[in-house]
Amino acid sequence: MRREISLKIIFTLFLIVVLGSCSTDENTPEELELDEVQEDIVEEEEVIEDVDESVNLPEIDLGNWKVTLPIETNGKPIEVEPPEILNYATNEVLKPFMYNDSINGALVFYTYPGATTTNSSYSRTELREQMDPGSNATNWTFKQGGNMKGTISLDEISRDQDDDYHRTMVMQIHGRLTNDQRDLIGENDNNAPPMLKIYWQDGYVRAVTKALKDLNVTDTEILFTDAWEDGESYIFPEKVDLEKFTVEIKVSEGRIEVILNEDTSKTFEGVHIEKWDVFENYFKAGNYLQTTDSEAFAKVRFYDLVVEH
Template sequence: MLNITKDKTKVLLQFNFFKTYTLKLVLIITVTLFVCACSGNNNSTEVPEEIEDDQILDEQTTPEEADESSYTLPEIDLNNWKVTLPVSENGRPIEVEPPEILNYANNEVLKPFMYNDSINGALVFYTYPGATTPNSSYSRTELREQMNPGSNSTNWTFKEGGRMKGTLSLDSISKDGDGDYHRTMVMQIHGRLTNEQRDLIGENDNNAPPMLKIYWQDGYIRVVTKALKDTSVSDTELLYTSAWEDGASHIFPDKVNFEKFSLEIKASEGKIEVVLNETESKIFESVHIDKWGVFENYFKAGNYLQSTDEDSYASVKYYKLDVVH
């Protein structure tokens, strides 16, 4: 007489040891008899559905395999980006370039400031007041475009054009003494002097002003462009940072708060367009942008905290980031 165990789970687990179709049918008959024996109270004679092979394989999936299948990585290619951190070495902020940046998940210097949120598929940029670049009083965990990986020397002009699109969210940010959120810059178009321009005006570096700055500010997205203080200056005089000031700005009316949103920057000769969530667009066209054509440029993206308060901080998540020229 066939001895049927009362532990249905044990019987089901025995399926893993049968591989041929004949043995599988025998096992199904056994389960059917078991169900009938255990269902005397309701006189049920329902036959269980046949268990498919892929269901058996699912039962054999290890916890490690299940965890790996739940990981989601950001859609960001870091081959053409370097990152600047709020910590210093030899008196200057640490920068990590390609190819080292590609291994950010295992880089002990990068881990506190640039890491994966694998649940939401984001690359997190965390920063606080710390090391600053020579031309700023604020610190950052921010990517800088490198068209030629590992080099800052190859850049683009507005005549050549460029487009950057990202999907991001403000994860967390501190508040000031009045209870208002601090602000952080999440995207830029930054200017750069060529070596010839640098030497012409006697500068000791290639820094030029940022033509476009995009802030997360009180839950809104604020865009600021640069303008010449005097539009009649010569092409040489406008190379000086002091020739420029903040100009036209725009705050998109739809509040993003801490939700995911998309931002796209389109730069072309004499024109900048910024698009929020693929629905709201702001176009900047002016003599100032025409004049800006003398500069080289590069894109920046990340978390550039606009606070020096001791306990301030910000965390920005990027889910996607793409650049086209």
């Protein structure tokens, strides 16, 4: 469409030159026709501006993220890593679950109960940070620190049989065992618990951290997932409903700060987070639906997402 408009402008400019060279008297029909042509050019330029303004893309660099989908192959959820994820708009596997909302300038993550990952009964369309694109091996500790900030809204989410909204997780700080730790405790993967979970729940933002069941665990026992349980939980008082909201997570040694809409802040710190520094970590963001109801679904919009270390 834009090329057709440009060709029309070139043709009308040609007419201006031709008609202008032929006219000599004031207020001739040719000059009146030139006025009409110039008005048409202004209208065509306005159309071009409208076309440009109609395309509003999210401000998200996917170069350091992979995505997990609620569909599977060979018994495992499908994952798409860099560089393939960069072509999500044309990737036939990704298009149903991860796509642009060019009206609102957002990246939409759609999910429903389907394929699940190890140690979970819930499905997701969720990004996983990769500090080294295409590899899960490089991660960070709380001592090294990190920040993640995103602007989010719930596009749609289903309700349960009591007509209450289902809930979904939109951000995480997830733990990871090193290869040596994995081998020490005899695990077959590097999975460790998530230290921080950020939920959209009944229109509110809820943050949940992990706590040790027994503070006297040994250096080996602390590595097991079942050594940890959900600890402190905080529901931000501001109701976000289905409107746009911003969450920022700031991590440093022994400390997590979660900020809602650059205004309300909650800090988690203490012995449980201090002991957590035994793990490596990575950020996650997206749509991790917390139900197995067969008719459930959720669509989460991300307008921007930035990670810094």
